[in-house]
Amino acid sequence: MKPVRLWVGLVLLALGVFGILDAVDVLESGEVIAAWWPAAVVVLGLVAMAAQRRVSVGPVVIAVLGLVLLANTLDWTSGDLLVPSVLAGVGVAVLVGLRRHHGTRTPFALFGGASTKDRSKHLRHADVSAIFGGATLDLREAQIDSTADIEAFALFGGVDVLVPHGWRVSVGGLPFMGGIDDKTDNDERKLPEDAPLLTVNGTALFGAVVVSNQPKP
16 A cells, blocks of 8 residues: 555544544544644654655654654643754755765755766665755666665655666655656566566655656756
């Protein structure tokens, strides 16, 4: 089941249960929902991690954001955690991006643009991230032995992954107020059974992750 569909189902189920309990005078659902609605954001991040069977940047950011919002609505702190938490999160993302870029030439864009052409002969994994900017990972000259995967993260920005013709592509992930699009023109029915498979796991928060064969005009 797709993570967003599962999350929507859980949210609707919870709203329905609260509505029933409110109708039979068991609790005041309006007060409960007003205090605990950020828990739905936390669940969204956890569902995405469960669906991907790994801990990746995008779902973790969503879960932490939900916890921060929950702390504010339940008055767990005396001050506003949102702004300092966002600043700390961006700082961590910058440090992680710099480390990855140094080791693997992974594109990371923060308030700007970044582009990397990967010519790996045995591509297995790569990461690409954009925060308030745009990042492009060009794999058209790379080679895959059998399978490979890409982790793409877009926060108020855009990520483009360029792949060559002849690859099978599987695109999925978590679009939260954003979009994840497969714009490749590869027809899997015409590809050989042993064609390499690239799996793109995207997280788009108010942004977009696009997989295509050609760069934008």
